[in-house]
Amino acid sequence: MAEYKVFSDLHTHTYYSHGAGSPRDNVLAAIDRGLECIAISEHGPGHFTFGVRGKKLERLNFEIAELRREFADRIEVRNGLELNVTGFGRSDCPKNREDYGVVIIGYHKSVAPFNRHALGIWGESLLGIKNDPHRNAEGILAAAEACRADIISHPNLYLKVDVPYMAKCCRQLGILLEVNSARVTLSKQELIAIKEAGCGLIIGSDAHTPERVGDFALASKAVTEAGVWDAVRNARPV
Numbered sequence: 569m570a571e572y573k574v575f576s577d578l579h580t581h582t583y584y585s586h587g588a589g590s591p592r593d594n595v596l597a598a599i600d601r602g603l604e605c606i607a608i609s610e611h612g613p614g615h616f617t618f619g620v621r622g623k624k625l626e627r628l629n630f631e632i633a634e635l636r637r638e639f640a641d642r643i644e645v646r647n648g649l650e651l652n653v654t655g656f657g658r659s660d661c662p663k664n665r666e667d668y669g670v671v672i673i674g675y676h677k678s679v680a681p682f683n684r685h686a687l688g689i690w691g692e693s694l695l696g697i698k699n700d701p702h703r704n705a706e707g708i709l710a711a712a713e714a715c716r717a718d719i720i721s722h723p724n725l726y727l728k729v730d731v732p733y734m735a736k737c738c739r740q741l742g743i744l745l746e747v748n749s750a751r752v753t754l755s756k757q758e759l760i761a762i763k764e765a766g767c768g769l770i771i772g773s774d775a776h777t778p779e780r781v782g783d784f785a786l787a788s789k790a791v792t793e794a795g796v797w798d799a800v801r802n803a804r805p806v
């Protein structure tokens with residue numbers, strides 16, 4: 569069986585939110601690990617505790633642009649953002665979405681339910697009254713489509729989603745589903761269903777320390793066990 573190498577890490581955090589290293593530390597770690605591309609994808613402004621917003625977000629983007637220029641001949645550096653679903657079909661997507669090199673979206677805790685629909689999602693699911701994976705999938709899919717997201721992070725984390733349905737929709741929308749290497753949130757059956765739907769996967773470290781940038785061990789193990797490497801868009805046979 570062919571061996572695969574993951575060549576990019578589009579999901580990393582820094583001390584701008586609740587990570588430990590600087591953007592520069594993450595870029596240097598990615599170069600060290602032989603990656604071709606890295607994104608700094610901080611938590612979006614809608615996250616109460618970790619969200620990066622306002623002047624701080626501007627400073628981060630400026631810093632990433634500097635790093636992009638400095639390391640242009642060694643690695644591609646992208647400015648990313650990991651958005652939060654803030655309601656059914658809604659997110660904290662910034663107005664200048666087009667200025668971002670990669671946009672990720674995921675369900676997170678500590679996000680305000682801003683409208684009636686959000687209360688529906690969070691109330692039903694987090695209070696354990698009713699957990700409807702199909703509705704949860706529809707809520708994030710509508711938000712992902714509205715902000716033209718590239719990736720949905722850690723499906724099933726915090727809120728269970730209907731993965732086969734999500735995969736069908738994501739194939740049509742051109743959105744990739746993440747195999748998160750900090751904790752794998754997709755079962756073997758779900759990984760196979762994603763591949764069978766023709767939807768692409770992407771492996772991300774979700775690193776919160778420079779040491780974990782490019783750490784794809786858990787995701788790689790899950791992808792190997794499910795036999796779905798050919799659906800992973802940031803890996804190629806070596």
Ligand SMILES: [Zn+2]
Pocket residue numbers: 650674676721722
């Ligand atoms: Zn996340």
Ligand SMILES: [Zn+2]
Pocket residue numbers: 579581650721774
């Ligand atoms: Zn993350």
